[in-house]
Amino acid sequence: MADLRINLAGISSPNPFWLASAPPTNTGYQVQRAFEAGWGGAVWKTLGDPIINTSSRFAAVHFNGQRVAGFNNIELITDRPLEVNLKEIYETKKRFPNHAVVVSLMVEPKREKWHEIVKRVEAVGVDGLELNFGCPHGMAERGMGSASGQQPDLVEAQTMWAKEAAKTPVIVKLTPNITDITATAKAAVRGGADAISLINTINSLAGVDLDTWNTIPHVGGKGAHGGYCGPAVKPIALNMVAECARNAQVNVPISGIGGVSNWRDAVEFMLMGATGVQVCTAAMHHGFSIVEDMIDGLNNYLDEKGLQSVTELIGKSVPRYSDWGDLDLNYQVVARIHEENCIVCNKCHIACEDTSHQCIERLTTDDGRAYLKVREEDCVGCNLCSIVCPVEGAISMVEIPSGEMPMSWNQRQKAIASAGDSNQAPGGASKEAV
């Protein structure tokens, strides 16, 4: 049994699984149920000036029979009075002193507003604060949430204002609705953030009803964009976490959010630099008890890897993440089809033939049996065939030693430039594609 405890910028929790600020953390009743089920921490649903919510709030994208591949919501921050939330936060923390109780905050971008709410919330005894600069709908139209989170200067200023009053660690939650997330991440750091959390939801419209032509969801026949989350957003979130983790100027711990549905996802986020993860959609789909497998699966994984503590995972894959220009152009893999496992569905053939490099041949043995074979000399190693292959162990991507020294595009450009200095006509440079 490994040690699952984490410490995120001074906030400790018995395991890295926190509930994200969202509908599951709306009340003390819910958060306490979550802690009983095993969750290590919770970020309380965003406090601020209470709002009015719409009826009809959520929608999901189902993918080929699997429900909730992605999830969309137009719910806003808490609609309950601040005093009620503060009382329940106090009671929850008292009952669960070892769990992480972090409270999400969102107020108008005014210094005194931040000071006021930080003081009131810290007065009831919380482990940390999370600044919601990410909510993409509703609040953004009022100049809060992602509206302020998309402006690095506002992120920096508001972080600073919160920090001026805060005694507990301040986490800044970032919106993904921006071109370069490191810009706002750096702004948060400049403002004094103790940690960042990402991603918040992505602008989305879940669908349109083919019969009524209404948006999904709709409120009395009218729709507005919501925030997208759930398994479908994981790759986007993972990249953003990794981009922050490998940026030297974003030198604060990261709480990873975005499509984390099981322990495997959590491991990936932690390897990519997150200290812990936050979960919402998976809990909304299945209930709080899913954390049982998250904890158990993570424990067994760490044991199998011979790791004593979950913290040993943090950032281990970050050095392997880089820019395209640093990738070795001389590295070569080719597809190889293992006939003993191939069921001859021909999906690899048609994928390659129609949409890639036409190098998987359909052949027949002397006794009339059909089989597929890769013409390895023409294979560019794109992986497509192995992606569409429906059976395990039928196609593997095999490394072919190129016999050449590793050479990245950046190195190559450098080599060409220096060759150009000594030789006026560099051979092959004109062939370079951009």
Added chain:
Amino acid sequence: MAATFISAESLRRNFAEVKAGMRPKEAIEESNRCLYCYDAPCIKACPTGINIPSFIKKIASGNMKGSARTIMEANPVGASCSRVCPTEELCEGACVLNHSSKPIMIGDLQRYATDWAIRNEQVLFTAGRSNGNKIAVIGGGPAGLSAARELARFGFAVTIFEAKEQAGGLDTYGIVSFRLPQEISLWEVEQVKQLGVEIRTGVKVGVDIAVEEIRQQYDAVVLAIGMSKVPKLGIEGEGLRGVYDAIDFVESTKTSIRTDIAGKKVAVIGAGNTAIDAATCSVRLGAGEVTIVYRRTVEEMTAYDFEFDFAKQDGVVFKWLTAPKRVVGDTAGNVTAMECIAMRLEESEGRSRPVPVAGSEFFMDVDAVVLAIGQNRHIDLVEQLGLSHKRGIVAIDPVTFQTSDPQIFAAGDVIFGDGQGEAMVVSAAQQGKKAAYAIYRQLVKQQEETA
């Protein structure tokens, strides 16, 4: 008649497990189909209460060890049960997807997870810190193993007394290999041994060790001795060579290579699950013709539907409303025929009563007769222990599984019958667990509370 040859290779093939395990793709697809219901009916339908959605979710997430542990935690013979449980009547029958598509293949997924644990030689549990008490478990079958496993986890020093060469009971000796290979049951035995449980095999309590000795040396006793031999029919010719006890018959196919049935005409008397096992075993031993002879009809048959289907697929012939009258032999004492009589059912209270049709006698040409008409009880031992019982069915408190002797608890087939308990392996496992919990409460918890 001339002996028909059957090769050891054919026998090995015939007795290899019939059903293949799920392949990874099947298991992933099926596990992801599970809805992960809240307060799931499958859990309630499982006598051992396995958290089925949880173990299936763990297969889906790739937490195979966790999955196997979830299963084995609730059911110490969960690998065997994945193969022998009547899942249509239990977990799969309760699956909510029966109402909208088709039920999750829970048994197959359970086998997938436990097979993984077996293949990867996983140790899933550890013994508790010693609490200073010693427990004797008489009988190392499903109920005894289950009790011993839980007791060891509570920190009891446990000794299992097993009459046979190996523990596992019915799972090791009584269920046909092509449904439950012996190594599965023996892995479960090994899991219990690894907790420090001493298994003294080849020791018959009441014969090799006195009942009094056990009483004096142990703080509590779990009686899990199951059932005994098949009773005699009480007809002429039962002593002839070629008349077998179905339990011994099945056992012989699990412990030896048996070539004497090849080409023979076999009649199996009875239509319970053991009769089906004896019949399908006979087919696989190369019998020329196998007939199940039953005095009632298909309606009253106690074999599970899937067992019945399995036997029909194997080509077993069913002769309903037929009772044996006597077994006929040649001068050398070998079975040559069986005289039968047709029956009809007469309405009576409860189960309809079969009565012979006068003058309907006829002869069946047979070389072997296998009796599968139920099992006797180990009444001798029960009486040596001085427990109250009804024809060998030991009386218990339904909550604590305590017998009339407060030192002795009972679980499994020894308490089955007369409206008490269930005949399933999975029920025996649950009873073993409950007996262990009651012992823990009585010997440890109450002591702590009063201390």
